[in-house]
Amino acid sequence: MTTPLSILDLAMIGRGETVRQSLDGSVALAQRAEALGYRRVWYAEHHNSARIASSATSVLIGHVAAHTSSIRLGAGGVMLPNHAPLTIAEQFGTLATLHPDRIDLGLGRAPGTDQRTTHALRRDAHAAETFPQDVQELQGYLSDTSLVPGVEAIPGKGTRVPLYILGSSLFGARLAAALGLPYAFASHFAPNALEDAVRVYRREFRPSAQLDRPYVIAAANVIAAETEASAQEQHLRLKRQWVRMLLGRDQPCTDEQADELLASPQGQLIAHNLKYTAVGTPPVVKEYLDGFAALVDADELILAHQTATVQERLRSVELTAEAMGLPA
Template sequence: MTLYSLLDLVPVTEGGSVAQSLAHAADLAAHAEALGFHRYWVAEHHGMTGIASAATAVVIAHVGHATKHIRIGAGGIMLPNSAPLQIAEQFGTLDALFPGRIDLGLGRAPGSDQRVAHALRRNLNSDANEFPRDVVELQSYFADDGRTGITATPGAGAKPEMWILGSSLFGAQLAAMLGLPYAFASHFAPDALDQALDIYRRDFRPSPTLAKPYAMAGFNVFAADTREEAELLASSQQQQFVALRTGNPGRMKPPVPGYRASLPPQHAAILDHALSASAIGTRDDVARGIAAFVARTGVDELMLTSAVYDHQARRHSIALAAEAMQGMKLAA
């Protein structure tokens, strides 16, 4: 049985505000909980006017107070931006506030450009290649095993569910070596998905955390009552991808009829490649797309994302996606 969860980038729309985006995040998390989603994740991005989740731990606390039982967390925290002790304290605090509900997905990308990374860290001496060491140090703070000589407070004894995230083979190798669950960012970087899953499953070493491999993959859904409406809704995310890949990121734009057909061939190719792990259409269309993706990858869990400009249309999109997932369970 494939579980389904939700990734929310907390988009800031044209004409909207950060306050509105954060209010929508809390509402969407509660809506996802009612629909049977297993987790709700936000992600660390910096210096991006279209994403309101830079203070990731604060946003998680915000949605935690709006929900009761759904798992909440980061997908993910970009560990090179912070000292492991800081993350232990932040997620130790979250674990104390919402015990048994906190996820901590860890990535080694900066989540920003070099200029923003410098503003965050003041220097760029930290090396993303030190990521495995930082993950182990973070585990040590939570375990309070004395290896660091420091007791993280909060943090010591906390039990957030730790994940390794990736869009290349590196994360798969590390997750396998440490015996941690693994999430692949196929919703925007699908190239290495199949190879990464193969490596993770082949090389997995059981750990006190996990006895056997557990893999998740990202998948975009744009669902509506008609295919035409779903295609229109998807155009906002399509505009964001093209803007990002061509060096012009910004706030989420309203949907544009016929947007995909209006693109020059090189931009259309960028879009089709980046969003290849997607389903656009009615509930039945989405169900078929998800079923094919799960059959191909064998993932244990799907991290769905549905970046839609209008909040009510977004609520409806994820409701249809949940119905699609539930229908697959009944048919299984």
């Protein structure tokens, strides 16, 4: 049986692209993913990034949902400590009401940005400490019984939008297990604890009203192309992009300078963070993803097609679907 495949659309703004072109690309990607048989497309909440257009995650989901008909769409994820649980319940309750049985809500506890932007978001410095309680409060708003007397989410109440815990550590694994929720691991950029976290999650899982058995979604990067040379060139551009993101917008660098940094000991951190990346022609990508799914006993893979342009992204999505035998 083929492991279900989904997409994490990072809504990247390519060099020379406008924000509108990036968002139009997200619509085109979701439409193509729907036609090819991918299970879902998720968008992540990031702020103050010149290269990512998914900061208003729920708005983007609504826009893409209006231009597709059946594929599941959701947050991968909403950084809950940035928001009041009631607000997120109302947003995703509205989405679920307008697009029934299509909306997912993945939840993370990181800020999704830098320290200055965290302050600009009015985020409480200790907000992450109440993440487990906030998840349960949000879950109550989306069910029939609010945990806050006299307060209900309208829209939201009774929609039972499925929740997913996102993480890259044992904390998220244990929380997802304790609440009986699916667990999605951010191994596409934080690979360290993947296998340990999955083991802990499966061992400690307690069934819930939403889920009767553990469900693991593992993330990987994919760059699929017709030729190995093209795939490797796109991979190099991705690594250079990571260098520029780590340096910050105030420190521009040339391709030559980025390559020098990649060859340095510090540059090896980027290679490590991108450890779970399938690069190559369709047969190479298939072999890699089959092995990755088996490594962590994943119930589903969510793939970030990290290419520089929308057209390269769409082609990577197509070639991967063909290689993995998705039931289009």
